Amino acid sequence: MTRRMSITLGLFLACTLHAMAQNQWLSLKGTNGIGSGQHVVFITGEEYYRSEEAMSMFARILSQKYGYKCSVLFSIDKVTGTINPNQRNHIPGLHLLEDADLMVIFARFRELPDSEMKYIVDYVNDGRPVIGVRNATHAFRYQADSPSLYTSWDWHSTRWPGGFGQQILGDTWVSHYGKFQQEATLAHINSVHRNHPVMQGVKDKIFIRTDVNGVNQLGPEDKILLRGQVLSGRTPESSPVTDERKDTRMPLAWFRSYKAQSGKTGRAFCTTSGASVDWLSEDLRRLMVNVIFDLTGHTHEIPTETDVDFIMEYQPSAFGSLTDAQWRTKALTPDDFLPGHLK
Numbered sequence: 001m002t003r004r005m006s007i008t009l010g011l012f013l014a015c016t017l018h019a020m021a022q023n024q025w026l027s028l029k030g031t032n033g034i035g036s037g038q039h040v041v042f043i044t045g046e047e048y049y050r051s052e053e054a055m056s057m058f059a060r061i062l063s064q065k066y067g068y069k070c071s072v073l074f075s076i077d078k079v080t081g082t083i084n085p086n087q088r089n090h091i092p093g094l095h096l097l098e099d100a101d102l103m104v105i106f107a108r109f110r111e112l113p114d115s116e117m118k119y120i121v122d123y124v125n126d127g128r129p130v131i132g133v134r135n136a137t138h139a140f141r142y143q144a145d146s147p148s149l150y151t152s153w154d155w156h157s158t159r160w161p162g163g164f165g166q167q168i169l170g171d172t173w174v175s176h177y178g179k180f181q182q183e184a185t186l187a188h189i190n191s192v193h194r195n196h197p198v199m200q201g202v203k204d205k206i207f208i209r210t211d212v213n214g215v216n217q218l219g220p221e222d223k224i225l226l227r228g229q230v231l232s233g234r235t236p237e238s239s240p241v242t243d244e245r246k247d248t249r250m251p252l253a254w255f256r257s258y259k260a261q262s263g264k265t266g267r268a269f270c271t272t273s274g275a276s277v278d279w280l281s282e283d284l285r286r287l288m289v290n291v292i293f294d295l296t297g298h299t300h301e302i303p304t305e306t307d308v309d310f311i312m313e314y315q316p317s318a319f320g321s322l323t324d325a326q327w328r329t330k331a332l333t334p335d336d337f338l339p340g341h342l343k
Helices: 003-021 051-066 094-099 114-125 134-138 163-169 282-295 324-330
Strands: 025-028 039-045 069-073 102-107 130-133 185-189 206-208 223-230 249-259 265-271
Touching (some): 025 051, 039 051, 051 102, 051 130, 069 094, 094 114, 102 282, 130 134, 130 163, 130 282, 134 163, 134 265, 163 249, 163 265, 206 282
Parallel strands (some): 039 102, 102 130, 130 265
Antiparallel strands (some): 025 069, 185 206, 185 223, 249 265
16 A cells, blocks of 8 residues: 555545544434424535524524424535535434424435435325425435435426425425525515414514525415515615516415325425525514424414524525535534534
């Protein structure tokens, strides 16, 4: 063995041992509160919207204020053990779904090995509640020659039309209806469902920093809570667009009932907003936490104005893709999202 090969092997082994030594997901024990004794599992893994920041923020709120046990799972680099959403085939900790009361998924184009994917499929086939955020409408993508048992979950599946996104959440990926990274969103409450319990304390006209996504598969039985209007810029002062989109408000947040491949039915909530910067809106955070209360059986315990103040300072990153090298330089680990530990 040459000296160079020896050094390379040594570095590889050192990184591997480091990865094995650190926690592969974030675990937060609940205290007393509405969700005491219940478990929420957040699945992150997308390249643009800093889902790892946003979902960890909610885990801190839910565990510290409302007593839920929370687990946040990440796309993990198998060599370094650090968070890297560009790694699409590895999310450790999915076995935690076996005892979960709620799955919240914010992932894009994952192609997980069947040994990991099985836990997501089994959870949904049990008819348990699901929340999908932004890119979750196209959470899974398989190569054309994939031998996986779960290729029907692909975002443009024809065997199970639209895959997980359309069948469980209500729609798959359609389009950026607003211009990506150029136009923001003004969310309007649907007056038909203004008095739904989860809308308590949620004010109208919520500014959302991401653009409006196209949605066209929802049916009359789906409960649209928010609709998104395209803004001409990316600030709260931006006026609505005046082009052919001016009179269209896309579904932005909704409840629906789903039927799993097993034949069992369950409830789902989806929002096409949700970048880490979007959750700077107190009203959007309040809606999310109220939805979690509702889907975990606490509809009648939703406060008049749910406390969704941050547990610690929340300074979300601007959205955009990073290279593998940039992620490895950041060297984020799950424990970095513990209260008081965020880099």
